[in-house]
Amino acid sequence: MSRLVGLLLICALIVLARFAVPVGLAYPPAQATMIFGFLLLTAHLAGDLLSHLGLPRITGYILAGILLGPHALDWVDARTVTELKLIDDLALTFIALAAGGELRLSELRRRRRCISLTVQVQSALVLLGVAATSLAARSWIPFLDGLPLSDAVAVAGLLGVFALARSPSSAIAIISEAKARGPFTDMVLGVTVVMDVLVIVVFAVAVSVARTLVGPDGSFDVAFLTTVALELAGSLAAGVVVGWLISLYIRRVGAELAVFLLATCFLVTFSSHQFAQFLNRFYDAHFDLEPMLICMVAGFWVQNFSTAGERLMDKIDRSSLPIYVVFFSLTGAALDLGALRDTWLVALLLVAIRALLIWIGAYAGARLAGDPPAFRRMSGLSFVTQAGVSLGLAGIVQRSFPEWGAALATTIVAVISLNQVIGPAGFKIALSVVGEDRQATAARGNASPEA
Amino acid sequence: MVQIILGLALLLLIAFIGHRATFTRLPIGARLLYLTGTEYILVGFALGDELIGLLDESTLQSLTPLFSLGLGMVGLIIGIQLDRTKIGQFPQRYLWATLLQALVTIVIVFAPCYWFLGTVLGADDTTALLGGLVLGATAGCTAQSALALLGRENGLRRAPVLELLQYISALDAVFGLALFGFALCLLPEYAPLGVPTARALQWFLLSIALGVAMGVLLHLLTRVRCPDEELLLFVVGVALFGSGLALYFRLSPLLVNLVVGLVAANLPGAKTRIFNLLASLEKPFYVLFLVLAGAIWKPGSGWALGLAAGYLALRLLGKLAGGYLAAYAAADPRPPGLADPHPPATLGLGLLSQGGVVLAMVMSYHQLAPSKVTGLVVTAVLVAVILNELAAPGMARRVLRRAEEIARETER
Numbered sequence: 001m002s003r004l005v006g007l008l009l010i011c012a013l014i015v016l017a018r019f020a021v022p023v024g025l026a027y028p029p030a031q032a033t034m035i036f037g038f039l040l041l042t043a044h045l046a047g048d049l050l051s052h053l054g055l056p057r058i059t060g061y062i063l064a065g066i067l068l069g070p071h072a073l074d075w076v077d078a079r080t081v082t083e084l085k086l087i088d089d090l091a092l093t094f095i096a097l098a099a100g101g102e103l104r105l106s107e108l109r110r111r112r113r114c115i116s117l118t119v120q121v122q123s124a125l126v127l128l129g130v131a132a133t134s135l136a137a138r139s140w141i142p143f144l145d146g147l148p149l150s151d152a153v154a155v156a157g158l159l160g161v162f163a164l165a166r167s168p169s170s171a172i173a174i175i176s177e178a179k180a181r182g183p184f185t186d187m188v189l190g191v192t193v194v195m196d197v198l199v200i201v202v203f204a205v206a207v208s209v210a211r212t213l214v215g216p217d218g219s220f221d222v223a224f225l226t227t228v229a230l231e232l233a234g235s236l237a238a239g240v241v242v243g244w245l246i247s248l249y250i251r252r253v254g255a256e257l258a259v260f261l262l263a264t265c266f267l268v269t270f271s272s273h274q275f276a277q278f279l280n281r282f283y284d285a286h287f288d289l290e291p292m293l294i295c296m297v298a299g300f301w302v303q304n305f306s307t308a309g310e311r312l313m314d315k316i317d318r319s320s321l322p323i324y325v326v327f328f329s330l331t332g333a334a335l336d337l338g339a340l341r342d343t344w345l346v347a348l349l350l351v352a353i354r355a356l357l358i359w360i361g362a363y364a365g366a367r368l369a370g371d372p373p374a375f376r377r378m379s380g381l382s383f384v385t386q387a388g389v390s391l392g393l394a395g396i397v398q399r400s401f402p403e404w405g406a407a408l409a410t411t412i413v414a415v416i417s418l419n420q421v422i423g424p425a426g427f428k429i430a431l432s433v434v435g436e437d438r439q440a441t442a443a444r445g446n447a448s449p450e451a
Numbered sequence: 452m453v454q455i456i457l458g459l460a461l462l463l464l465i466a467f468i469g470h471r472a473t474f475t476r477l478p479i480g481a482r483l484l485y486l487t488g489t490e491y492i493l494v495g496f497a498l499g500d501e502l503i504g505l506l507d508e509s510t511l512q513s514l515t516p517l518f519s520l521g522l523g524m525v526g527l528i529i530g531i532q533l534d535r536t537k538i539g540q541f542p543q544r545y546l547w548a549t550l551l552q553a554l555v556t557i558v559i560v561f562a563p564c565y566w567f568l569g570t571v572l573g574a575d576d577t578t579a580l581l582g583g584l585v586l587g588a589t590a591g592c593t594a595q596s597a598l599a600l601l602g603r604e605n606g607l608r609r610a611p612v613l614e615l616l617q618y619i620s621a622l623d624a625v626f627g628l629a630l631f632g633f634a635l636c637l638l639p640e641y642a643p644l645g646v647p648t649a650r651a652l653q654w655f656l657l658s659i660a661l662g663v664a665m666g667v668l669l670h671l672l673t674r675v676r677c678p679d680e681e682l683l684l685f686v687v688g689v690a691l692f693g694s695g696l697a698l699y700f701r702l703s704p705l706l707v708n709l710v711v712g713l714v715a716a717n718l719p720g721a722k723t724r725i726f727n728l729l730a731s732l733e734k735p736f737y738v739l740f741l742v743l744a745g746a747i748w749k750p751g752s753g754w755a756l757g758l759a760a761g762y763l764a765l766r767l768l769g770k771l772a773g774g775y776l777a778a779y780a781a782a783d784p785r786p787p788g789l790a791d792p793h794p795p796a797t798l799g800l801g802l803l804s805q806g807g808v809v810l811a812m813v814m815s816y817h818q819l820a821p822s823k824v825t826g827l828v829v830t831a832v833l834v835a836v837i838l839n840e841l842a843a844p845g846m847a848r849r850v851l852r853r854a855e856e857i858a859r860e861t862e863r
Contacts (some may be wrong), residue, residue, distance in 0.1 A: 006671035010692070012663060025641060027701045027819065029512060033519040034695025041688040044681075086513035117835050259735045270510070283467075321680040322687050 006061060007045045014038050014075060024060045032083040035076050040322060041328035042068065056428040058173045058328045062421055065332020084330055086269075089291065091263040091327035092169060096292040098316045099172040100239075100299025101309060103193060107186040115190040118365030122191075123164060123198065126354060127362040131160030133353050136168035141346050143407035154210035157406055158397060161206045162412050163354045165199045165390035166192045166383060167404070168296065173324045174427045176317070182235065182436035184375055188382040193296065195383075197232070200290070203393050204228030207400060214275070214401065227287060235290045239297020242268060246298060247306030257315045268294050331420065340414040347414035351422075354415070359381050385423025386416045491738050492810060492833065495745020506746035514743055516691065518818070519704055521740020523690035525811040526705040528729050529624055530712020534722065536673025541618055548781035549619045552802070553591040553626040555768030555776060556693020561587030563765055564758075571755065574824045577637055582824045584634035585816050589832050590725070590766040592627035593620035594806020597843040605857050612794050612854035615781050616801045616847070624808050625709065631812050632658050635819060639701045658702045665693040665716070669711060673721040682721065682728055705808075705815055737807060744814035748829055755830035762831045764837060767803070773800020794854065801850035804843035805836045 017026075017034060046067075047060030070078040108115065134156040138144035144152050172343045175185055208225045242264060249260055272289040279285045303309035340347060359380030366376040391413065398409040431437040495586035498505045506514075538546070565583030568574045574582065598617050602610070636654035642656050672685045693711050712729075716722050778794040813829045851857040 001670045002674055006668050009664065009671065013668075013692075013696060015695055020643075021700065022641060025639070026699050029515045030519070030695055032695075033516040033691060034699050036516045036690055036693045037690075037692025040684065041692060044684055044688070053460050083513065084516070086510070087516060256735050258739055259738050262739065270505070294483030318680060319683065322684045325684065 003045055003048065008099035009041065010038060010041050010045075032080050035080045035086060036083055036087065036326070039065070039068065039076055039329045039333070040068050040325055043332075044321075044325045047325070054428075056174055056424040057171060057177050058324065058424045059421065061325050061328035062335075062424075063327040065334075066337070066421075069331075069333030069335070071335070071337035081330060081333050088327060088330045088334075089269045090262065090265050091296070091323045091330075093269055093291050093295040094261070094316070094320075094323050095169045095172055095327060096295035097261065097265065097299040098176070098187070098313075098320060099168045099193060099297035100243075100301075101303045101313045101316060101365055102172060102175065102189055103300050104186070104301065105304040107183075109112070111183055111187045111190060114187050114366060114371055115194065117368045118187070118191050118362055119194050119198065121365040121368070122358060122361030122383070123195070123202070125364070126163045126357045127160040127202070129160075129357040130163040130350065130354055131156040134159045134350070137349070140349075141411075142343075143404050144410070147404065150213040154213040154401075155404060157206050158203075158210060158408065159350065159412075160201050161199065162390055162393065162415070162426035163350070163357070164202060165386050165416075166195045167290075167385040167387040167420070168192050168196050168387040169327065170387060170420070170424055171382075171427065173328065174424055174431070176320055176324070178428060178437040180431045180433050180436045180438070182434070184379070185431065185436050187371075187375075188379065188430075191352045192383065197293065199390070199393070200228065200232060200293075203396075207396070210401070214403075227285075231288055231290065232293075234287070235293040236297055238268075238289055239294040240301055241296035243301025243305070246312065247302045247308040250302070250308035250311050251306070254434050258319055259310070261312075264298075265291075265295060268298075335417045335420065336410075336413045337417065339410040339418050343411045343414045346411055347418055348410070351418045354419075354423065355380075355384055374434050378433050381430040382424035384419055384426050384439070386419040390416055391444060401417070479506070491741035492745035492748065495742040496748055497745075498742070499746030500550040501749065506743070511743065511746055515543040516695070516746075517739060518743040518814075519698055520687065520691045521693040521736050521743065522704040522815050523694035523708040524729070524732065524736040525740065525808060526628070526708030527686070527690050528733055529628065529808065530709040530714075531716045531722070531726050531729055532621060533625065533713045534716040538622070541614075542781075542782075542783075544781050545615060545618045546622070548615070548777035549622045550626065550801070551780050552770075552773035552777035553623040553774035556766065557587040557627070559769035559772060560590035560762065560765045564762065567761065568824055569757065572824065572827070574822075578822060578824050580819075581634050581637055581816075581820060582828050584637075585813065585828055586762055587639055587806070588631040588634060588834070589629045589809045589812050590627075590762070590769055590814075591630065592624040592805060592809050593802040594808070594843075595620045596806055597804035597840075597847055598801070599766055601844060601847055601851065601857075605851075610851070610854075610856040611783075612798070612801075612856055613775040613851060615794055616798070616850070619777065619802060620804070623802075628703075628705055628709050628808070628812070631816075632709075635701065635703040635706075635816070638820060643700075646675060649797040654700070655701060657700065658697065658706050659704070659710055661693070661696055661700075662707045663714055665689055665696075665707065666711040666714025666802060669725070670718045670720055671713050673715075673725065674719075676721070679724075679728070682724060683732075686725060686728055686732075701819055703815060703819075705811060740814075741807070741810065744810065745818075747814070747817060748833075749826045750830050755827045756834070758827050759831040759834035763835050766835065766839075770799035770802050771797065772799070774802060795850055795851055797853065803839045803846050805832075805839045809836055843861040 043061040043064040044057075046064035047057030050060035051057050052065070059429070065076070067073060068075045070076070070081065134141060134144065135152060138147075138152050138156070144155055147155065168189075171189055174180070175189065204225050204227075208222070211224070246261070250257065255259075255339045269291045272294065276286075276288045279287045300314070302312045362380035362383060363376050366379050371379075394409040394412040394416075396419060397412070398405040399406070428437070432440065495506065497503055499511075500507050511518075561583050564586040565579055568582045569576060569579030572579075585676045595617060598613060598620055602613055602617070633655050635650065636651040636658065639650070639654055641651050642650045646653070669685065669689045672689070673682060676683070689711060690708055693707050695708040697704040715725055758828055773798050775798070778798040782793050809832060817825050817829050850859060
């Protein structure tokens with residue numbers, strides 16, 4: 001009850017601030033700070049409310065972002081969302097660090113067979129299945145209808161690739177919220193991270209093939225493929241260096257670790273952008289290091305190749321809640337609902353097909369790996385959420401294929417928006433059913449002394 | 452790329468130096484300088500536009516929420532210490548002594564500085580008044596670090612003069628911050644209630660009202676026991692929201708959050724947990740805030756050094772005069788034999804350390820009212836903080852020695 005009164009007080013204060021100050025007299029840079037604090041508190045209370053209904057908190061954060069964002073109440077306007085982009089990027093890299101740190105090599109080795117089979121079966125099934133369905137239903141999909149067959153194959157292939165993308169940030173947020181531990185959790189996180197790296201590689205191949213199909217000379221774009229390979233290698237190498245530096249700092253200094261991690265995330269984000277700009281300006285080259293991947297590798301390095309993993313994760317765990325709230329509420333506010341309004345029917349179709357194929361792929365993978373029935377049934381529910389890297393790739397498609405890239409990107413953004421909202425609930429249910437969430441762990445803990 | 456590597460190297464270097472040298476090898480004055488966080492301001496300055504350029508203007512604009520959060524946390528940390536039951540454990544004459552000491556120092560510093568800024572530098576009346584008030588408010592504040600360190604190093608237990616000095620240094624920042632909050636109320640160009648008279652006073656009352664509302668909000672959110680990570684979110688969220696609202700109205704985030712802390716400290720509920728949480732967060736947020744503050748700092752012209760010299764001298768004079776009166780006000784009225792010894796007349800010398808709150812005040816001033824005068828004031832105060840920090844332990848030791856609480860032979 002007191003939290004509800006608190007929520008009303010927060011809303012009253014923001015309304016007072018926004019409507020009581022004459023236009024132009026407020027201190028402009030304060031808007032972002034005020035909205036940031038407002039979003040942090042309201043989104044968390046919304047998440048708290050939804051958690052009582054059995055839904056994941058991050059769904060509440062996202063829904064709060066959508067409701068307060070530019071497409072609904074507009075209390076969090078588009079300009080403020082843009083102004084908070086750096087904070088959003090910082091939060092994402094911090095979450096990536098946490099995701100990498102959660103991956104324990106010993107657990108992954110134990111689940112290697114299942115992870116590998118799930119990745120293989122799902123990749124093949126989802127990529128080919130979504131592409132084939134899109135091609136078959138092309139007369140119903142506005143931007144495919146009327147395209148020459150070669151172009152339609154290129155677009156369908158890219159849709160298939162996008163269907164592979166996952167959201168490690170959402171996965172780690174749910175795992176953290178549910179305090180989940182166990183073989184199923186390790187498998188889901190492992191598959192999610194591997195798929196997110198894999199999708200970059202497959203995307204590079206798909207874009208090169210698509211350029212061959214739609215280009216006038218029909219030559220294969222090797223340069224693009226090489227660039228992506230170099231970007232990946234560069235990000236991995238940078239991640240190792242950053243991980244080594246973090247572990248060195250923890251071992252030798254250790255003081256003000258939170259500030260150090262924040263500064264590291266900032267430097268990784270900032271230097272990746274600066275490096276890309278530098279190469280572009282002086283060498284006319286496009287070379288983007290991926291800050292999220294760098295931080296994920298760094299977290300993985302610290303956890304598995306140093307003695308500082310526990311301290312890193314302890315610090316991250318203690319300060320992660322505000323970061324998740326900020327990140328996912330801003331994600332909600334930034335979701336392009338306009339795109340969803342324009343393409344909702346196609347988006348729904350693609351979401352349904354993708355979810356079905358993921359479920360079949362995950363079931364088959366788990367069965368081949370000899371996992372228990374509950375794992376087989378539930379693992380498909382854990383891979384629906386999409387975000388992060390796929391949005392960046394959608395932008396590349398838009399720039400690379402001016403004829404139909406914009407329409408394809410709009411549809412992809414709409415699909416991602418839907419998956420971002422519905423996906424977390426699926427994963428939470430799966431964790432609960434397989435018995436790896438907080439309640440199940442606690443119940444096991446209580447039962448073990450009797451046993 | 453060179454900028455980035457330099458920036459990273461600088462951060463790492465400071466961290467290593469801080470860890471290796473702070474509490475081990477440096478003399479007490481230099482250690483205190485480190486405790487105030489002045490070095491982080493210098494790191495921020497080096498990373499900013501003036502030197503390396505890593506934290507350029509657009510980046511800093513994007514990081515405004517973090518900077519404002521830092522300001523809010525500083526206010527909150529001071530406010531949460533104002534628990535009336537804890538303050539009530541000391542004699543009321545201590546409170547009067549604190550008020551007297553702060554007011555005398557503020558007046559002695561304010562009047563000449565106001566004159567200097569308006570007449571010598573030719574600043575307009577509002578700018579000069581604001582600058583003068585900020586200098587006065589910062590002069591009134593005393594940091595506790597020098598006294599705490601001195602007490603610890605000399606193993607002092609029953610030491611009434613040290614206790615009085617610690618009491619004054621814990622509370623006089625409140626008067627300084629209140630005056631600072633009032634000074635910023637001169638900035639908005641319209642009256643919040645539509646009545647043109649006493650505009651600044653209306654804004655000041657609005658600052659207090661905003662702080663009370665945010666304090667009640669913090670109480671509502673935390674009165675039911677919640678996990679530590681949720682408590683962290685509520686505290687950070689309220690500090691951020693309070694700072695944002697204050698800045699939105701061009702008010703002081705420090706004052707608003709001080710009131711938030713004051714309300715939370717005096718309502719039942721999670722006040723002890725909030726206090727402990729803030730104590731654990733103090734350093735990281737403070738470091739972050741100071742680095743960002745250093746990056747926005749523009750040193751100003753050579754006048755700054757002249758102003759710094761004058762400010763230092765006036766503050767010393769103010770502390771001596773204020774301390775003299777405070778010593779009388781705080782004297783134990785009980786008959787000789789029962790009463791504690793009379794505090795020495797040079798009590799003010801024990802109150803020279805300025806500390807981090809003052810840095811937060813001038814950086815907040817810099818954020819809301821950037822001008823040539825602001826640059827001078829910030830530089831003057833920064834120089835004064837450094838010099839005061841170096842001198843403070845020696846001076847405080849003299850006072851305690853005169854009060855016979857530190858004996859020459861037992862001094863470590």
